[in-house]
Amino acid sequence: MSLSEFKQKYIDFKLVLLLAGFYLMFDLVLLAKVMYMRNYMPQREYFSWSDFLIHNLLFDYIIVVSYMTLIAISTKRFLNKNYSWVKIISIHTLFSLLIGLIIRLIFDFYSIIAGRIDLADFDLRKSINAFIYVLDLNFLIYFAMIFIIYTYYYLKQVKEAEKRHSKLESQLVNTRMKMLSSQLQPHFLFNTLNSIAVLTDMDTKKAKDTIADLSDFLREILYNSDRNRISLDEELRILEYYLNIVNVRFSDHLTIEKKVPEDLMLKKIPAMLLQPVIENSIKHGYSYENTDLKILVSVYEEGKMLVIKVENDGTPVTESHTELMKKGVGLKNINDRLRNLYKDNYYFEIRNKEDNTGVETVIKIPE
Template sequence: MKPPADRHLDLSGAGCDLPLPARPRHAVGWPLLLFGATLLGLASAGLAWQLSTWLGRSITGFALLVLINCTCWYAAAAAVNYALLYYRQSRERAVRASHLETRLVEAQLKTLHQQLHPHFLFNTLHAISTLMHRDVDAADRTLVRLSDLLRLTLERLGEQEVTLGAELDFLRKYLEIERTRFADRLVVRYEVQPEALDALVPTLLLQPLVENAIKHGVARKTGAGHIDITARRDHDKLWIEVRDDGVGLSEDALTALQKGIGVSTTRARLQHQFGADYRFEFHRLAQGVGVVVAVPWRVRPFEGIHDVQGEQHEEATHSDRGRRAARKGTPGEPAFGRTGY
């Protein structure tokens, strides 16, 4: 049976089948060339010896010269062939390694999506079960929000990046469900520049960071806990910050948090996509913890200038509303300072 050209690493559980490099078919070509050069040299020496017999005179020097020349020429040809082969194999390995790394990041992203489900679904369904006994309408609204969130999660399984506006929309739906658990104790404020809404960011960039802010900040604090989400453009970078005013974390606890699956996976995705051209830093604050993310500024091309102007006008309107909402606030509902969102 002919062996397959490639071997495969089965990661069907992560949703991908990854090819592994196989040994190149021409890896034994250069030894054959050297063997051929040796045979040709021996044949040349034999021919020289035969000629010396026919002519009755010694031409050993000529035979030696032929042998040396043939050997050098074919050795050089073999060396060039091997160098070209090595270069081609190196390029192929680099391409395969890049494809493998891309597949692994995609698998990590799918895993991150899947990790959102178990504990989040458990908490949400438990909250809905509790609401059913005292507020059927609220339970129904929570079910609708959960349905919307799960639909968005499924739609984004194949996406590596989205606009910040889409990411904030997903985050808002997530927070609406979390608010079922915390009610007035969870207050989220947004300060987002209008143009930042069009910037491209990795999918599910903010959700793990906000989840940590809720878990280690709001949930452990007596009374209302605030989470501030800011985003702005600074030259060629998009800067995003998530801050909470919770009880904070010790240095050891903050280090352990950064080694968790959600944070470490997010860092790996940023490193894969942007190399060293990003920032992802955690800071202990006087109250709570802050996370700063900076990525290269990138946007999708707009279809027309009129659409851009219309979007900017609409965003400015939302910005004014957001500022008024942030100053005023609504009883029973978190105050949103939504500059541009």
């Protein structure tokens, strides 16, 4: 990982500024306290404002802000790795003790290097006493800043979740409306209604079933499936309306098989995921050389991922997956929804089969 990638992934400069601002407020309060004590509570020991401002406040400020920046980076890594709260609290308790020790060691080392104290005159006991004297204060300051860090990350995650949820809802509505738009194109309605008209004389029951399928399918697109994720069996039920209509149109030239184990039927998948994938498979599968098309929809588990595969024996694609994404609005919408639902934890690709006997669309999502 490069330095720029590390900064982008783990360092949030807004959070660093927030921590720096908080500790600046603490130092201002401390400064006001010292000013009051020097004026109204005279002390006998020697006191130098320059030493206090430069060697105490400024020196301490730089060390604490730098230390807490490292803690903020570590905290984000803890959150990404899903450590238990017991482990996280234990680690932060140790770090809260270390901050005072580190400040003391750096301050003593600086004082020796700068010649403020002689190495021979260095009193280890006095240094330890100074560390113990502010131990409780350092502990409280540390956890106050940790509270800021966790609150910041929590609010950021809430905002991102709300943004993703809003975007998903918008994408779901767009998906439904694009599906409706594509299905309501004149040639679709003409072919479907023409098939119904023919069936009216030949098979009245099938004509009525086709009308019912068309009605149910449009109703599902318009009014139902408002959830971003639905169970697999519900998705297949909605898909069946579409497949019934398609089968009427293509008659014996189209065969669609489903290979879905019963124990996976309650698994959650993005709503209205299969229909645009199958529609794309039908649209690009037929050609002058391929007038008959067979489509297989299969769902299975692969480790902790649920794999959804739609494959056909039609015309191979001549474009890459990236090029297909740019051309197909429906496919791009699927990819955007998957990214918002699962971030980078998903797989989506359209490719030719290894034996070049057709095309397969593979989607892998967390269970």
